[in-house]
Amino acid sequence: MLRRTLASPQAGLVAVILLLGAVLGLFAGSHVDARSGLTVNNFLNSYTLIQTATDASFFAIMAVGATIAIISGGIDLSVGSVYALAGVTTAMVLRSLGPADPLVAVAIGLAVSLGIGLACGAINGALVVGLGVHPFIITLGTMWIVRGIAFVGSNAESILLPRALTSVAKASLGLGDSLYPVPMLVMLLVAAVGTVYLTRTVGGRRVFAVGGNQEASRFSGVPIGRVRIAVYVLSGLTAGLAAFMGASFYGSASCADATGYELYVIASAVVGGASLSGGKGSALGALLGAVLIVLIRQSIRTLHFDQNYEWIIIGCAIIIAVVLDQASARFTERRLAGVPRR
Amino acid sequence: MRAVVERLTVLAAMAIVASCGGGQPAPGGQATPGQAAAGRALKIAMIAKSSTNPVFLSARTGAEAAAKELTAKHNVPIEISWLTPPTEDGQIQAQRIAQAVNEGASAILVSCSDAGKVTGAINDAVARGVPVMTFDSDAPESQRFAFYGVDDIKTGTLVMEELARQMGEAGSIAILAGNQNAPNLRKRVEGVKQAAAKYPKIKIVDTFYHIEQPQDAAAEVIRVQNAYPQIQGWAMIGGWALFTQTLLTDLNPQKVKIVSVDALPAELAYVEKGLAPVLLAQPTYLWGYESVKRVFDKVHLKQDVPVIIPMELVRVTKENLGTWSRQLKAWGFTDVPESYLALPQ
Numbered sequence: 001m002l003r004r005t006l007a008s009p010q011a012g013l014v015a016v017i018l019l020l021g022a023v024l025g026l027f028a029g030s031h032v033d034a035r036s037g038l039t040v041n042n043f044l045n046s047y048t049l050i051q052t053a054t055d056a057s058f059f060a061i062m063a064v065g066a067t068i069a070i071i072s073g074g075i076d077l078s079v080g081s082v083y084a085l086a087g088v089t090t091a092m093v094l095r096s097l098g099p100a101d102p103l104v105a106v107a108i109g110l111a112v113s114l115g116i117g118l119a120c121g122a123i124n125g126a127l128v129v130g131l132g133v134h135p136f137i138i139t140l141g142t143m144w145i146v147r148g149i150a151f152v153g154s155n156a157e158s159i160l161l162p163r164a165l166t167s168v169a170k171a172s173l174g175l176g177d178s179l180y181p182v183p184m185l186v187m188l189l190v191a192a193v194g195t196v197y198l199t200r201t202v203g204g205r206r207v208f209a210v211g212g213n214q215e216a217s218r219f220s221g222v223p224i225g226r227v228r229i230a231v232y233v234l235s236g237l238t239a240g241l242a243a244f245m246g247a248s249f250y251g252s253a254s255c256a257d258a259t260g261y262e263l264y265v266i267a268s269a270v271v272g273g274a275s276l277s278g279g280k281g282s283a284l285g286a287l288l289g290a291v292l293i294v295l296i297r298q299s300i301r302t303l304h305f306d307q308n309y310e311w312i313i314i315g316c317a318i319i320i321a322v323v324l325d326q327a328s329a330r331f332t333e334r335r336l337a338g339v340p341r342r
Numbered sequence: 343m344r345a346v347v348e349r350l351t352v353l354a355a356m357a358i359v360a361s362c363g364g365g366q367p368a369p370g371g372q373a374t375p376g377q378a379a380a381g382r383a384l385k386i387a388m389i390a391k392s393s394t395n396p397v398f399l400s401a402r403t404g405a406e407a408a409a410k411e412l413t414a415k416h417n418v419p420i421e422i423s424w425l426t427p428p429t430e431d432g433q434i435q436a437q438r439i440a441q442a443v444n445e446g447a448s449a450i451l452v453s454c455s456d457a458g459k460v461t462g463a464i465n466d467a468v469a470r471g472v473p474v475m476t477f478d479s480d481a482p483e484s485q486r487f488a489f490y491g492v493d494d495i496k497t498g499t500l501v502m503e504e505l506a507r508q509m510g511e512a513g514s515i516a517i518l519a520g521n522q523n524a525p526n527l528r529k530r531v532e533g534v535k536q537a538a539a540k541y542p543k544i545k546i547v548d549t550f551y552h553i554e555q556p557q558d559a560a561a562e563v564i565r566v567q568n569a570y571p572q573i574q575g576w577a578m579i580g581g582w583a584l585f586t587q588t589l590l591t592d593l594n595p596q597k598v599k600i601v602s603v604d605a606l607p608a609e610l611a612y613v614e615k616g617l618a619p620v621l622l623a624q625p626t627y628l629w630g631y632e633s634v635k636r637v638f639d640k641v642h643l644k645q646d647v648p649v650i651i652p653m654e655l656v657r658v659t660k661e662n663l664g665t666w667s668r669q670l671k672a673w674g675f676t677d678v679p680e681s682y683l684a685l686p687q
Binding site: 028030031032033034035040042045047048051054055058151155156157158159160166170177178246249250251252253254255256257258259260298301302307308310311 | 456521
């Protein structure tokens, strides 16, 4: 069991995350907790660990969907904009409804967020398949269009959400004050569902087939158009879910939300082992990729590096992670092929 | 490869276990709100809107100067922990507020990119015993103990009144308004419009929003000026466009006048050339300097601090260009042109 786990494609990523966590734990220093009076490690404390998972969760939820699109050989650059539109639409709908029963507000909010995500994803998929244009171009276009609709629709206001939604997203679930595990749990749930979909369902296998070899899939009778539309619907859905969680957690939504997040999401997928040429990737890898990127960001501050170097460090880390992953894959391939090491 | 991964994992797990020293009684020497009062270190997290905006870098310089002064005067080590995100993002600010609390900050200073996004995080910080003060851009619905900054409606009003004076109280104007999400900027626009209503011969063509980067702002001005050649005045509620030098050649000072908030070194040429006869400077250095002093008053000296602490704008014209330039230099700006520093009092 341990051997199989260590041989899995994500084992290297887990090791890097653990190593980085250990470095942070060792060098983060400590402080005295204001309330308990106890000395607490600046990184290895329940607040920071859950906060790190929370920060990663919004990227990771989107990254699971984006990874499915990438596995199919596509790409979705519109996820950040879909996040913004889903968030502001949810906020506007709930504001227009006025005071409502908390459960009803949460249900409506979730339905609107997912509905917007689904609709945007379906439009992306239909345009990609219908027009036969590369998904990079289509989703680049819809990235601007969707952001523009959010801007015009909301008049660029930052719109508050009902307290009921924040209460759900920030429920402590008995862990104690100021500990909010819900986004982390949703992230884990989405990664689990994504894993089951990709590895245990016909739909998931078709996604790999289309991304691995589209022509072979066509001759095998795989409905390529339907599969390609479905992957963008799933990507949109996860963006909608992330928007619901993000807007609920932070208590407001605006058209500027998640600006530039598409790059973090794609980086999470790629760092997590997804191949931009398709046919390779996993939901768990996307989650781990998002966690690693957030952890790197966290480490810049925790280890007191100059903030101004954040982009340089993240950029280098992404390149190094992907190069190492590719080197590892080549090594494994050669080992399986029985090629002797030089 | 598997062996390497295995060793890395074991090593990491051992290191994590070794570093799990949480839950120990306080050995002293660390900063907490309560201990700060007893003369121990004070760690103030500073979260401005964007670390690529020079106004916030001067605020950081001010905060560090105040920390140094107070450390020397009261023998209390004060550390400024700079947690400003590279670009404006309310969500990231909220995350950094939480991080500051998790890492033992004694107090937090924040300029809110999106008040709605950070209000919850501010309230969480306060609930965990960490006082929060806002500067520049407020979160009025939060439990922050004070706000230091200009009155934004009044700032917009002053911009319009100065512009009207420069234009002989007649003509078409445009408002350059930055990011439409920022509540403080929206109020300034409102102030401009309120003041413009007092001048029947002044017509506002429109309000133009843009990405708060110098090149984007300058490009927007040129685009708008080409589309509306009748514009004779620009009410700029932030100085973004004037951080570039391009408008010095693209706009004719005989036909167009600009009045802008902010007067940083890059903008001073516009005063000298007469294109922006008046700049209304926010002493951005004081955002950091005054705020750190107020935090110290509140956290260490346990003094009452007013909830709203107004910042006064400085009117910069050709007459006081030399004095203002020297002030900027004293506040740590390294790019003040020598020619302005040499100007008489």
